[in-house]
Amino acid sequence: MNDRLDQTARPVLVLNAGSSSLKYQLLVPESGEVSASGVIERIGEPGSDVADHAAALRTMRATLAADGVDLDAVPLRAVGHRVVHGGPDFSEPVLIDDAVVARIESLSPLAPLHNPAAVTGIEAARAHFAVPHVAVFDTAFFSTLPPEASTYALPRDLAEQHSIRRYGFHGTSHRFVSQATAELLGRPVEELNQIVLHLGNGCSASAIRGGVAIETSMGLTPLQGLVMGTRSGDVDPGLHAFLARQVGLSIDEIDTVLNKKSGLLGLSGVNDFRELAQRVDAGDEGARLAFDIFVHRLTHYVGAYLAHLGRVDAIVFTAGVGQNSARVRAALAEGLEGLGISVDPDRNEAGGGCFSHAAVISPDGSPVVVAVVPTNEELAIARQTADLVR
Ligand code: AMP
Numbered sequence: 001m002n003d004r005l006d007q008t009a010r011p012v013l014v015l016n017a018g019s020s021s022l023k024y025q026l027l028v029p030e031s032g033e034v035s036a037s038g039v040i041e042r043i044g045e046p047g048s049d050v051a052d053h054a055a056a057l058r059t060m061r062a063t064l065a066a067d068g069v070d071l072d073a074v075p076l077r078a079v080g081h082r083v084v085h086g087g088p089d090f091s092e093p094v095l096i097d098d099a100v101v102a103r104i105e106s107l108s109p110l111a112p113l114h115n116p117a118a119v120t121g122i123e124a125a126r127a128h129f130a131v132p133h134v135a136v137f138d139t140a141f142f143s144t145l146p147p148e149a150s151t152y153a154l155p156r157d158l159a160e161q162h163s164i165r166r167y168g169f170h171g172t173s174h175r176f177v178s179q180a181t182a183e184l185l186g187r188p189v190e191e192l193n194q195i196v197l198h199l200g201n202g203c204s205a206s207a208i209r210g211g212v213a214i215e216t217s218m219g220l221t222p223l224q225g226l227v228m229g230t231r232s233g234d235v236d237p238g239l240h241a242f243l244a245r246q247v248g249l250s251i252d253e254i255d256t257v258l259n260k261k262s263g264l265l266g267l268s269g270v271n272d273f274r275e276l277a278q279r280v281d282a283g284d285e286g287a288r289l290a291f292d293i294f295v296h297r298l299t300h301y302v303g304a305y306l307a308h309l310g311r312v313d314a315i316v317f318t319a320g321v322g323q324n325s326a327r328v329r330a331a332l333a334e335g336l337e338g339l340g341i342s343v344d345p346d347r348n349e350a351g352g353g354c355f356s357h358a359a360v361i362s363p364d365g366s367p368v369v370v371a372v373v374p375t376n377e378e379l380a381i382a383r384q385t386a387d388l389v390r
Contacts, residue, residue, distance in 0.1 A: 007029065008030045009018050009026070010028070010075045010076065010077040010082055011026050011027055011028050011030075011035060011074060011075075011076060011077065011388055012026075012027060012029055012076070012077050012078050012079070012382040012385050013025075013026050013076055013078075013079045013080070013125075013129070014026075014027065014079075014080045014081075014082070014187055014378045014381045014385070015054055015079060015080070015081050015082070015119075015121055015125055015380050016081075016112070016124070016378075017072060017082075017117050017118050017121025018080040018117050019043075019114075019116070019117040020041065020042055020043045020044060020045055020354045021039055021040065021041045021042075021043060022039065022040045022043060022053060022056040022057070022060065022079040022121060023035070023037075023038075023039045024036075024037060024038060024039070024040075024060055025037040025378040025382075026069065026074070027378060027379065027382050028382075029379070029382040029383045029385070029386040030132045030386075031379055032376075032379050034378075035069060035074075036064050036067060036069045037378070038060070038063060039120060040056045040059050040060060040063075041323045043055070043056050051123070051381075052096045052126040053117075053120045053121045053123075053125075054124040054127065054128070056124070057124050057125060065256070068294060076129060076131050076307060076388045077131065077132075077204070077386060077389065078131050078132040078133065078134055078385050078386065078388075079125050079129050079132075079133045079134070079292070079385070080093075080134050080136055080382055080385030081096070081118060081121065081122050081125070081132060081133060081134065081135050081136065082118070082136055082138065082172070082377070082381055083104055083114075083115065083118045083122075083135045083136065083137050083138065084111050084114035084115060084118065084138045084139070084140070084169065084222075085107050085110045085111035085114060085115050085138070085139055085167065086107070086137030086139045086140050086143075086167075087106075087107040087110050087163055087167070087298045088137075088163050088165070089103055089107070090094075090103075090135070090137045090139070090140060090143075090387070091137075091140050091143030091144075091388075092140060092296075093135065093136045093137070093140070093384045093385065093388050094134065094135050094388075095132060095133070095134055095374075095389070096122060096126070096133040096134060096135050098134075098227060100135060101122055101123065102117060103118045104118060104119055104122070104135065104364040109164065110167075110220070110221075111122040111221070118135075122135070132388075132389045134384070134388050134389065135373075136380075136381045136384050136385065137171070137173060138170060138171050138172060139167040139168060139169060139171055140167045140171050140172075141168070141171030141172065141174055141175040141213055142166075142167060142168030142169075142171050142174075142206075142213050143214050144212045144213050144214070145166065145168065145213060145214065145215065145216065149166065149214060149215050150165050150166045150167075151165055151166070152164060152165065152219075152220075153360055158330065164220055165220065166216070166218075166219040166220060166224070167218075167219070167220060168204070168206070168213070168216035168217075168218050168219070169202070169218045170198045170202065170204045170215075170218070170222075170382045171213070172218070172377050172384075173198050173318065173319065173375040173377050174196045174198060174204070174208065174213065175208045175213075175380065176196050176371040176375060176377065176379070176380035177190075177196050177198070177316055177318045177373045177375050178196055178206075178208045178211060178316070179211070180358055180373045180374075181194060181196075181314055181316050181371055181373050182211075182229060183236045183315075183358075184358040184359075184360070184371060185314065185360075185369060185371075187313075189210070189211035190210045190211055191313075192208075192210065192211075192314060192315060193207075193208070193209050193210070193309045193310075193311055193312050193313050193314075193315060194207075194208045194312070194314045194315070195207055195208075195302055195305045195306070195309070195312055195314070195315045195316070196208060196316045196317065196318050197298065197302075197315070197318065198318050198319045198320065198322065198331075198375065199226075199229075199317065199318070199319050199320070199321035199322035199328065200229075200252065200319030200320040200321060200322070201228065201229040201271070201320065202222055202228050202229070202231070202323070203217075203225070203226035203227065203228045203233070203319075204216060204217050204222075204225055204226060204307075205217045205225065205226060205298070205301040205302070205305065206307050207305035207309050209309060214308060214309070214325070215304070215305060215308050216234075217301050219247065223258060223259060225297075225301070226294075226297050226298060226301065227263050227264065227267075227290075227293055227294045227297050228263045228264070229263050229264055229265060229271035229272070229273075230259065230260050230261065230262060230263045230264070230266070230271050231258065231259050231260075231262060231263045231265055232258045232266070233297060233385070234260035234264070234297070235251060235258070239252055249381070252368065264290050264294065267286060267289060267290035267293065268284070268287045268289075268290035269286065270287070273320065273321045273324075273325055274329075276290060276291060276378075277291075277325065277327060280327075287345070290315055291327075291331075294328070295328065295331045295332060296329075298332055298378045299336075302315065302332065302336075305340065309332060312368050313368065313369060314368065314369040314370070314371055315341060315368060315369070315370050315371070316370075316371045316372070316373050317329055317370075317371070317372045317373070318372070318373050318374060318375040319375055322323075323354065323355045323372055323374055323375075324353060324354045324355070325353065326348045326349045326352075326353030327353075329343055329348055329353075329361065329370070329372070330343055330348055339368070340366060340367030340368045341362075341366075341370060342362060342363060342366060343362055343363075343370050344361060344362060344363045346365075347359070347360070347361040347362075348361045355374060357374065358371065358372065358373040358374065359371065359372055377385060385389070
């Protein structure tokens with residue numbers, strides 16, 4: 001009994017290692033209580049004091065100590081690592097050993113910016129903390145996509161040889177939010193058909209039947225699907241050849257244009273949604289068009305997912321834009337009344353339209369519940385980590 005009490009008070013450290021950054025959060029999975037969080041940036045960049053991820057962990061330790069959190073005295077339960085790409089191998093969180101690290105590394109061709117950074121972060125953390133380490137994959141929740149949804153219409157041997165298929169991303173968030181929606185509605189997740197819209201800097205939509213993902217908007221990489229802050233989302237695949245042949249761009253340049261210079265930024269000059277909204281209000285035509293394209297693409301996916309699911313119980317908004325932009329939520333619902341989808345203006349705009357708690361924003365008695373449900377990827381990773389080491 002005492003042991004169990006002890007166990008549930010012990011925190012999990014959640015690490016999210018990017019190529020030049022390390023985000024961390026120290027929290028208790030059962031209560032959600034966060035005792036520390038932060039981000040170390042510019043790792044390995046010229047002029048930075050932080051040479052690599054091992055140095056970043058030392059910086060983290062020192063920063064925490066300065067804030068009164070002595071990691072040597074904290075009874076750490078485990079470390080949970082966010083890993084972007086689990087490829088075809090990982091459909092569940094996994095306890096990390098040397099073989100797992102090697103497999104994550106071998107998936108680097110599928111996520112050249114993300115997986116090598118995750119491996120570096122994991123290796124540094126394993127050397128630093130003698131507790132169980134768990135990898136939680138951004139793709140895992142979408143391993144349930146049926147073959148007709150996950151397969152591109154490419155030559156089968158080419159696709160199979162190189163593991164080319166739709167994987168989907170933001171899975172930790174889609175899973176967490178769909179479960180939190182079931183709690184909000186007081187119904188088992190198994191009974192609910194949901195469309196979850198994760199709208200942040202990166203944006204993705206998913207169709208979830210009874211808690212199981214059956215469609216999602218991202219694909220082999222996190223570039224497919226919705227319009228995002230700096231990513232184009234869907235374009236004609238012929239665009240790549242056009243840009244190479246007619247414009248003379250290299251593969252790397254095309255990659256940079258589509259990932260870093262497109263989306264809201266490419267259309268309007270800004271990728272921050274707050275600034276975009278201000279420009280729309282000031283009468284900026286480019287910003288207006290960017291907003292309209294964003295909503296148009298969103299409508300496109302919601303329409304498709306209504307058809308795939310047949311019956312939808314809830315449409316759920318989450319992440320920075322989804323939780324804070326009443327304008328986007330109202331714009332999506334506009335004109336969809338005939339499909340049973342509407343938002344109540346007072347509910348949608350409550351608290352300035354910014355939600356830190358889950359809430360229903362559709363009118364009472366609506367055939368489709370429209371809700372805002374804050375995501376919390378760190379808590380989701382901490383819980384999955386704790387479940388695995390329990
Ligand atoms: P995330 O990636 O989930 O952190 O979301 C980042 C996005 O959320 C950025 O485009 C922000 O501009 C947007 N965002 C944050 N707060 C607000 C707000 N109050 N209104 C509109 N967009 C917001």
